Amino acid sequence: AEKKGRVEFRDVTFKYPGAEAPVLSNISFTAEPGKTLAIIGSTGAGKTTLVSLLPRLYDVASGDVLLDGVPVTKMDASEITSRVSAVPQKPYLFSGTIEHNLRFGKPDATDDELWDALETAQAKGFVEEKSSGLNRRIAQGGTNVSGGQRQRLSIARALVTKPNVYLFDDSFSALDVATDARLRKALKAKTRDATVIIVAQRVSTIADADEILVLDNGRIVDRGTHDELLETSPTYQEIVES
Ligand code: CTP
Numbered sequence: 360a361e362k363k364g365r366v367e368f369r370d371v372t373f374k375y376p377g378a379e380a381p382v383l384s385n386i387s388f389t390a391e392p393g394k395t396l397a398i399i400g401s402t403g404a405g406k407t408t409l410v411s412l413l414p415r416l417y418d419v420a421s422g423d424v425l426l427d428g429v430p431v432t433k434m435d436a437s438e439i440t441s442r443v444s445a446v447p448q449k450p451y452l453f454s455g456t457i458e459h460n461l462r463f464g465k466p467d468a469t470d471d472e473l474w475d476a477l478e479t480a481q482a483k484g485f486v487e488e489k490s491s492g493l494n495r496r497i498a499q500g501g502t503n504v505s506g507g508q509r510q511r512l513s514i515a516r517a518l519v520t521k522p523n524v525y526l527f528d529d530s531f532s533a534l535d536v537a538t539d540a541r542l543r544k545a546l547k548a549k550t551r552d553a554t555v556i557i558v559a560q561r562v563s564t565i566a567d568a569d570e571i572l573v574l575d576n577g578r579i580v581d582r583g584t585h586d587e588l589l590e591t592s593p594t595y596q597e598i599v600e601s
Pocket residue numbers: 375378382400401402403404405406407408409448
């Protein structure tokens with residue numbers, strides 16, 4: 360069967376409600392199942408805004424966002440939620456157990472599925488270190504776990520749902536470089552059939568992506584592989600050197 364999860368942005372322009380100027384202009388790209396698309400750019404460039412348009416946190420002003428050829432504006436919220444898993448830049452955890460947090464998107468997941476997701480997300484050791492395991496309590500907002508642990512639990516939660524599309528908004532930034540590399544290697548093996556879109560700050564996180572979009576001031580200023588961009592993109596070179 361054909362793989363599902365093809366994401367296409369067609370000439371998308373977006374303004375926040377009440378704002379004058381668009382924060383995204385003429386955004387066009389395609390992200391294919393089995394591939395990783397990365398988005399990089401300085402703070403305020405519009406990366407979070409861009410990835411929020413697929414799960415319809417906001418709707419576009421003009422242009423189209425399509426999932427397997429269907430505009431997301433024509434899809435049910437429940438269909439989008441089951442097919443697209445977004446790990447937000449500021450991941451949220453609920454007050455409750457780790458298990459409760461992990462099952463959020465897929466209440467009928469088996470314990471094996473939860474542990475498998477935790478292993479991929481490099482969070483298994485953290486959950487195993489207390490005898491309460493999956494029943495460990497998380498405080499409201501996840502304030503009793505570190506930022507990196509919150510990110511990894513949030514990644515594990517996304518993995519449990521086995522979506523067609525993963526959106527990782529700066530999800531690896533709180534991890535040390537070695538954990539980041541291990542996590543992405545494990546993730547690659549587990550998400551082979553899915554479309555993966557990664558917003559990153561660090562070039563090392565996305566150097567092996569199939570395509571990288573360089574976003575600046577709401578526009579895609581350059582695109583290509585890491586090696587291509589090193590040759591062609593002054594903006595990318597600046598990010599590499601920063
Ligand atoms: N913005 C806004 N209203 C919001 C969110 C963002 O007006 N509710 C504006 C921001 O002030 C910024 C632009 O939209 O000028 C893009 O913001 P964002 O997409 O969050 O930028 P990122 O590239 O994600 O920035 P960062 O690297 O800091 O996460």
